[in-house]
Amino acid sequence: MLLRLLHRLLEIFLHLERRIEQPFLRPAFDAVLRMPLAFAATALINVQRSREPVGLAEETPLLGEDEAHPLPMIRIAITAEAYEAIAATLALGSIGYEVEPAATSERFVWVEEVWANKLGAMRGPGESYSDVILRLIELEAQSTA
Secondary structure, three states: OHHHHHHHHHHHHHHHHHHHHHHHHHHHHHHHHHHHHHHHHHHHHHHHOOOOOOOOOOOOOOOOHHHOOOOOEEEEEEOHHHHHHHHOOOOOOOOEEOOOOOOOOOEEEEEEHHHHHHHHHHOOOOOOHHHHHHHHHHHHHHHHO
8 A cells, every 4th residue: 555655656756747847947957958968978988089090081900900911802804694693692792893894894893812713713715704603603503403
């Protein structure tokens, strides 16, 4: 019984507080303390940041990142048919390509040197990278069928 009374009193107090706070206290609080509190929060965040001078839109290397060397990339030209065949199978962002096609309507694709070497090793006499890609896609389709 006592807990119900306490609950009811707290509920009444909560309703009264909401009726007073929204129209009277909140606008005054915002007008006086909103900007100082925002500046204080920003200052607290800035205190925790490192003191390295970093320009706008400039990256800082992560710890141990300077030892890692990016893999060399090679640009190869493939036909539009081969490009369409592999574009559907690759994860977004896993391959670089040039937006404008070449004069021969081929697409320039940037791949890691390792993969370019593997494609080159699979080429038969007179075959291009595109022929190898289309052959691999066809073999994959046959194995899943």
